[in-house]
Amino acid sequence: MSHAAKTEQRASAPFAQPDGDQYAPGAIPDRERPHSGTHRLFKWMSGRQWLLAWLATVPFGLLRASTLSESDTFWQVRTGLLTLTQKSLPTADPFSWTAKGQPWTLNSWGFNVIVALAYRVAALPGVALAGAAFVVAVTGLMLFLSRKLGATAVMAGAIVFLTSPLLIGWFSARPQLVDYIAVLVLVLLLQPLVAGRPRAWHIAAVGLLVIAWVNLHAGALFGVAIVGAVTVLASIRRVTRPRVGWCIAALAVAAVGSCLNPYGIGVVAQTGQVQSASAGIITEWDHVNIADPIQMIMLGLGVAGLAIALYRKDTAFAGALSIAVTGSITAIRILPILLLLAVPVLAAFASHPVVRRYTYSRRIMLANGAVAIVVAAAAVTFPNLAHVGRPDPGRYSSSVVNAIPSGCKLFNSYEIGGFVMLERPDVPVSLDSRNDLYGSERVLKDKQIIDGKGDLEQGLEGAGCVLVPPTSGLAQYLQHNQAWRRTAGDGAAVLFVRS
Template structure:
């Protein structure tokens, strides 16, 4: 595309250009040395399919989180998806609690709820866990695809994913944010393609992506922000201003497509309400903590990739990373998206021929080390398959929950609500993690009660059962109360039933 392509896409190259400018790792080695390679760097099967092998090496990372379900949201989302399938429509009012029963309820991830519910119907919690592990595998595959399009080495890109995995695995839980990770990476690919090849079908692809995204999760609004940032950058450069018209068209297309959901434009306001009701309650909605090393590293990776993208005039990644940096400072839940966007850019930067020659010269040490890392991750993933889809035993007690009397109104702690909804659909809860439904005041008030503060008799009016951690203040008070009897307990939860 001449200067225009260089200005808009930087080092976004065709496969022929990649081979010429970067080459595969082994191609930087003289033929005589290549023939002497053995075992790690240049067997025929790696030379022909390095990217597939890099993706296969990351698959254990997708399975590690599938062994244990630790997010309370996962359970009520499965229950909601099952209800949506059963009644053939999206619930419009709360059916699960006795405290806000019948109040209007907007679902910002109804499509994801149905997705995990279908997997649950097929194979219970292991099925839901595997379905979400497949989404994680798609995430790593898209990171590698972006790195390949930028011209990076497959080995370098795969190694960076492995090195960043300790930062990312905690975010790869079974929840609708997995959809955001996938959709943002696809959006960046489509924006590059739109600028390199302005065609109506590339514009339509962005619109289709947004429609699917917004119905799976309302995080599609982040995509609109990314397109707006890229459009601003493209219009700001004289050499790319003509392409800016296509970016503006993409922005209008994505904005209109984001309204194609069961709630229309009202979903935009509801998304803002979720953030407002979650600040100060949910950790991932908090501002970045400069004292947290992992958060600082992830932000540093994003800023570093942004600097590289600016130097290489890769306007699409500059726009996406700029939005990611700003949004991550405001809410740390964007940090994994920022990191995933940064990895392909950093992989390309680290694939400099001089660095690849250095890695090749250290193949005797690095080869076995990389193999050991993959083997260890694979063993850990295989071990997790032994308890695939298990609710985190340190947070959720199946024994105590199963002991709740039929039809009881349960007063429960915040983390337990979603799990009770799934395991015991015959009872109603006082609270779960749907912050936009309950509101921050009720959540904070219930937390004070669980800590044993206030008039407990009055606050527990209407509840026939209480399920809380055994060491909390409320549990200690109920032990002394003649009106309540402990009927089940373990190290995670205690069940009290009103006499």
């Protein structure tokens, strides 16, 4: 094939423009080529289309921040405050009376400190806004990678906007936000190793990324798996030996970097312990459910992204997506990572020259539509800013929690334990969402008691107070038990104290 033929083929292939050049051959009519006034206007507008695409996603981050619904967030803030006060990581549980003094390892100590600092500055609204900042960074990285692959701003913004409803439920203020950012940055760093001109600083950047990642959240081991998959694919594809060597070096650096944390190589066993204690209890650790349409849509988009990456021989994205597809089938908590990785590939593939020409011909209409979407999303979000950081009123009740007698050993439901730890550190809880500390057996046993099953008196032995949902079986039992008296309650929780 001649050089001219190859050039024409690259120009017509999907996402053949690595820098997101919207002025590819055929995208703009010849009469509006450079030096024409219309072209200069379009070029000025296109540079701001990416900004509009990003601004359209900002309200989603703020909307998700309006209500805190994850129990993990509250105990992570309290743990971060304890770490800052002690200037060291806690090694034994100080918050419960059922596991007090037992060895306790933290899988997100760095993230805990970040949300604790935000809490010191602006209480729970500060925590919520910190989470929103992570979300905004995630959407920005998706758009940046889309542009690097050659997508148009219109197509990338549209796909990010359309997939946002699938992702917003996963964008709570938890350490997983770190995973979402780190995975996208990792792929960005791996691309030059297999497709460009690698430099030593790329290897160093991979190492620094993994070190920061593992100290913010132990999910960094997922990143090591991605680097390993990219290395294997590079070897299978028989790319030049130097590039395979760069990938091997990146894998070695990532593996070593993952051990540079307070627990060293023990982070591997710690991650396995969290998984084994959560499987069968926490929904996000379940296998993918083929009967769930949302899960199947996310998985389908991820598989489509993998197929496109393999077809286009994009080793970095193909390696990352292959690990994400496998992980999503095993645990649905990986589904958002899979979709985040797939979006740039899908956006670039959809930015065909035909689409480019069409979007150019409708540039004014699309620009007005983008502005209208940003304004509409902002209008929906604005009323929610009045209660940013509000604990979900359907799950958490500050008034009932404040009514707990100081020092009372509390028997509580799984969800509310973390909230009590934050609001009332003087009250020892019986359980919270630290599954790796309590173990699955303890979690399931307490759930049975809360459902009103089994020997309830034995299950409440040692407790002086009970805090459970008002509709639970245990609440109905205590309501008619003379040994307990109801002292506070609302639609979210009810408090009983021993007579």
